[in-house]
Amino acid sequence: MTPTDTLPIAVLHGDGIGPEVVPVAVAAADKALAAQGIRAVWQDLPYGSAAIDTQGSAIPSSTLAALADYRVMVVGPHDSAAYPQPHRDAPAPGAVLRKHFGLYANLRPARAIPGVEAMAPDIDLLIVRENSEGLYADRNMLVGSGEFMPTPDVALAVGLITRQASERIAERAFAAARARRQQLTIVHKANVLRLSTGLFRDVCLEVGRRFPEVTVQQQHVDAMAALLVRRPADFDVLVTENLFGDILSDLAAELSGSLGLASSINCSDTQVMAQAVHGAAPDIAGAGLADPIAMIGSVASALDWYGTAVAHGGYAAAAQALREGIAATVAAGVRTADLGGTAGTGEFGEYLCALL
Template structure:
């Protein structure tokens, strides 16, 4: 029996509310699938930052380096600047563990028509470069507090970094419907985006069966709203992929259902799985957070760990529960609680067993 060791970081806000029922569902799937999940819980969060001055301890990355995967609830809280929580936890994890692919699947689920009238059939994936690009540490500020104060931020695009994420996107498209769109802005960004475009064109030769094109980010955003069902795989830089994936999640009906995977495809380091919705302080503590994004992220984790049947069983249960419409959370137009919707999803997993909370040590 395979045992997978999972680093669990509930984080802040609704992250602490969606993680426990997710662990319960994962335990249920493990029982069905004949494998074990061992959880180690870490209190790394904005609350910890306020208490200690750090999001995680100095040796935090060493503590989780030996795990098979990382499951993250959310980070961020009023009073702690977003750049503190991001650069104090998420980005160090992504970069230390070479999680250079941020994978964002977008699907219109049964019972969730979305805000667009023609969103039926939307099933796409945004592949976002995750460790370089526009989100670099290079730059600085000068003349702080004076009228001529300035800030400089450098984007970093390496041939190795662009090549590996583009190859991943083309390989993924080849397993899906064989269509890829590359997000660019080479008509306005004179150095990095033509460089990106050149590498995309070079790497396309590896997958001649994949039909591809490039689109300027502004036009691409408009087309994603006007005809989302026409897209299959979209690959973009760190900034462009970030923007497009959140836009696509809204097209699917709610950012509360959107998952994300931060992948080290070579599996030399643990990958991290997290919902897109953030800590949502406005609803934290009310017990009404949508657990689907967290559960879908967990399904992606199972697939990455080599348990595709269990991952598919969870996705089937999510679709069944949402399609039934009996336990929808307020963001989906219902009145159900987090635990109500999680229980409905758990009960849709066959064969039925009692929903019990996952054990965290």
């Protein structure tokens, strides 16, 4: 086998339903990769509440050190709100991973699954969200938080937009649009936030001149939200800053069926983290009821990313097999309760793996 025919993948199961949905995604991806002649080598690493119990940290230094050797990681949800103190007030483990490894791009596809009731069954878009700066208090300052209260009755927040970060996310978004339907929409609010999102818009337009085959338009974020509801099929790739991307991607997920089906990757130029949009759902943890579709879809997106990075078509083929397998499993009536079915998490995974 060539080096790209063996893929080491780090696995962090996380909290709540993570230990249920992550193994299903791992088993399915293992089958899909094997069908392409690719051997996945899976390595479990301590993470989340289990790591607090055994190593005294939700994201142990040994885990961070080990992850430096992996280009692909599969990460379950975290439930940091339930951690004991002082871990509850520490940065969330997912945020630590994103910042430590510079995962500056958050890619969130929104595509309806045939046979699943959706408000917008014809939606098929990709939201490319800048993931390293903006208004979020954990990523808008070099040191410390950019959210503060000068008096108990006044709260201020600093938003950060830089040319460097805007340029690199624009390049990733335009490359994605070129590989899709060659349409890109820049989402901003430059009529009000003239300097910050105005800089973001202008840099994206500059980058767009390097991609003449891609048709470019721009929308204010409020208009974009309305247009996603009214005619989502008209859009292909959206690129936007952090806060706007977070909101629009949740909207797009609901339009395509459910936030519980929403897949996501966080990536840099060298590493990718597959992590579903949904949370740990502690209320159903351990009951075998969780829908693994979002986690499986996230792993599929990570395989697409890696296949592009190493120029190996087998990874994209495995990713497509996972997506087709999800659709075929749902079409066969094997659905978890959130989709109106009676199948458990494991039953869904077993049926999917049999298809693969």
